[in-house]
Amino acid sequence: xxxxxxxxxxxxxxxxxxxxxxxxxxxxxRIVVEPPxxxxxxxxxxxxxxxxxxxxxxxxxxxxxxxxxxxAGSAGIVRVEIAGPGFLNFTLGDGALIALVRDxxxxxxxxxxxxxxxxxxxxxxxxxxxxxxxxxxxxGSPAGGAREAVVGEVLGRIDAAAGLGxxxxxxxxxxxxxPYDLATLxxxxxxxxxxxxxLRPAAHDPVRVPERPVxxxxxxxxxxxxxxxxxxxxxxxxxxxxLVSEPGDVGHPAAGDxxxxxxxxxxxxSPRHTTAAPAPSRSLHALQTLLATYPSVIDVAARLxxxxxxxxxxxxxxxxxxxxxxxxxxxPVGEQKPLAVHRARLALAxxxxxxxxxxxxxxxxxxxxxx
Numbered sequence: 001x002x003x004x005x006x007x008x009x010x011x012x013x014x015x016x017x018x019x020x021x022x023x024x025x026x027x028x029x030r031i032v033v034e035p036p037x038x039x040x041x042x043x044x045x046x047x048x049x050x051x052x053x054x055x056x057x058x059x060x061x062x063x064x065x066x067x068x069x070x071x072a073g074s075a076g077i078v079r080v081e082i083a084g085p086g087f088l089n090f091t092l093g094d095g096a097l098i099a100l101v102r103d104x105x106x107x108x109x110x111x112x113x114x115x116x117x118x119x120x121x122x123x124x125x126x127x128x129x130x131x132x133x134x135x136x137x138x139x140g141s142p143a144g145g146a147r148e149a150v151v152g153e154v155l156g157r158i159d160a161a162a163g164l165g166x167x168x169x170x171x172x173x174x175x176x177x178x179p180y181d182l183a184t185l186x187x188x189x190x191x192x193x194x195x196x197x198x199l200r201p202a203a204h205d206p207v208r209v210p211e212r213p214v215x216x217x218x219x220x221x222x223x224x225x226x227x228x229x230x231x232x233x234x235x236x237x238x239x240x241x242x243l244v245s246e247p248g249d250v251g252h253p254a255a256g257d258x259x260x261x262x263x264x265x266x267x268x269x270s271p272r273h274t275t276a277a278p279a280p281s282r283s284l285h286a287l288q289t290l291l292a293t294y295p296s297v298i299d300v301a302a303r304l305x306x307x308x309x310x311x312x313x314x315x316x317x318x319x320x321x322x323x324x325x326x327x328x329x330x331x332p333v334g335e336q337k338p339l340a341v342h343r344a345r346l347a348l349a350x351x352x353x354x355x356x357x358x359x360x361x362x363x364x365x366x367x368x369x370x371x
Contacts, residue, residue, distance in 0.1 A: 001076030001096050002103055003292050006044055007031045009077070010088070013070040014048065022066050025055040033090070034296065035289045042081065042089035043096065043289070049086040060086025094249070097288050097348070101247040104291060104351040112295045112358050125142035146182035147175050147207060149197045150364070154307045157362055162302035173305045180209065181276025189213050192365045196221035199363055200311045221317045221365070222351035224356060227318035227370040231353025234330050238346050241331070243339055250284065250328055281321040287352060290317040294355050298362070307363065314359040321352045 001009070010031040017023040028051070036045040049064035056063055064086040071080045071088075076080065076099070076339040079091040104111050151173070178185070178198065185194045193213035200220070201207055215222050238245070330345035332338050357367040 001092050002100055003033050003044060003296060005076070005099075006090060006092070007046075008072055009073065010046055010048060011068070013067050014052070017066055023056050023058075023063065025052045028052075032296075032333050033123070035293065036089060040082060042079070042091040043285075044090045044092070045083070046088045046090075046153075049082075049088060053086065056363050064088055079355035085258065097250070097284075097345075098247045100288060100292050101351045103348050104346065104354050105245075105247070108354060109358060109361075111354060112298050112362075113163065120275075132290060146180055146185050147178045147198045149182055150195055151203075151307060154199060154363055155302075155305060155366075158298060158302045158307060158310070161298045161362060164302055175203050176201070176206045176208070178207045185367075191224070192221075192222060195363060196311065197366050199307045202306065202308050209249075215371075217346050220318075221258055222371075224314045224318040224360065225366070225368060226371050227321045228353050228356040228360065229369060230325070230370040231321070231356065234346060234349045235353075237331060243331070243338045243342060243346060245350055246340070246343040247347045249339055250344045250348055251341040253282075272314075283320065283327045287317070287320040287324040287348070290320050291351055291355050294359070310359055310362060312357060315364075316358075317352065317355060321349075321356075324352075325349070 005031060010033065011028070014023070014025075014031070015027050018025060018027055024177060027319045028048070031046060032049050033044045033046045036042055038118060049067060050060045053060035064082045067088060068080045068082055071077060071090075076093050076096060077090055078093050080087045081091075083089050157235050180188075182194070185198075188194075189197065189210070190213055193210075197207060197209055213221075215218065217223055234244070290313065294317070297309055301307055328345050330349045332342055360367040
């Protein structure tokens with residue numbers, strides 16, 4: 001079950017409670033579900049009961065209990081719990097990850113929105129492997145208006161991804177200025193780095209322009225591009241082994257599965273340098289959550305006029321991909337034979353690459369298959 005499917009399931013429970021007069025409230029247009037703020041609180045959470053409590057004239061926990069009873073036993077949901085003042089916490093079944101991977105791979109370039117089909121410049125129609133071009137300076141960008149030009153262009157694609165087209169609730173955000181025109185910044189940093197530098201900060205935050213771009217793990221743009229390139233390399237290497245991906249159970253790290261500290265390729269980023277390595281189950285859950293919530297991040301970025309939300313989601317996805325990759329090696333190691341678990345892990349790696357590529361294209365940053 002994907003977050004969108006869970007949202008629709010919760011919405012049906014609200015509609016059913018209203019139709020059967022358990023609740024007397026306007027049925028909301030949509031229900032927001034998102035990862036819980038703390039580990040151990042299920043896979044997803046929703047504050048819908050708190051939102052409905054006032055109109056219903058009931059305590060939020062009473063509303064939550066009405067919905068919990070309706071949701072218990074729903075396909076794909078293992079457990080529904082009430083937390084705090086009335087939050088609903090959902091634990092999904094083992095098939096949730098398999099369904100997510102199938103959904104991402106089936107939608108491909110379209111996962112996260114319809115912008116690929118709507119993009120007037122045809123950018124979204126280019127596949128990850130085929131795309132090796134970059135966006136240059138935006139036509140007509142004013143001198144000193146580098147940030148405004150790039151943010152405005154990317155917000156147009158985010159709107160298309162969110163299905164807004166030309167319809168928006170607000171205009172472009174007020175942005176902290178940048179003392180460069182776009183042509184100068186692009187000549188200094190290259191198109192990819194210039195865009196990342198301009199899009200990464202929140203609107204009110206200043207842009208910090210580096211002296212030069214660096215191709216190493218300390219550069220978040222490089223980490224994201226490298227994670228995508230690594231996903232594509234896994235697919236190529238798997239093909240040489242005759243291994244074809246198939247969504248399924250990715251298993252658990254077994255003795256000998258862990259990648260030795262010295263086995264990592266010298267150019268491969270190691271995000272663990274900033275945080276302690278999570279438990280293997282957490283690395284898998286983190287990657288699953290980030291892939292599943294990518295479409296909702298696009299919606300939020302459109303609503304808040306905040307392309308930095310997409311940038312930071314991609315950075316988190318890339319870091320989670322590398323941690324998961326270390327805990328669950330997608331390809332056989334040493335004398336291991338290709339197994340079903342390797343096919344499942346390869347499919348998850350492909351899904352991760354799909355999300356990274358789609359996000360990079362949305363930002364106008366290249367998704368290179370080789371680095």
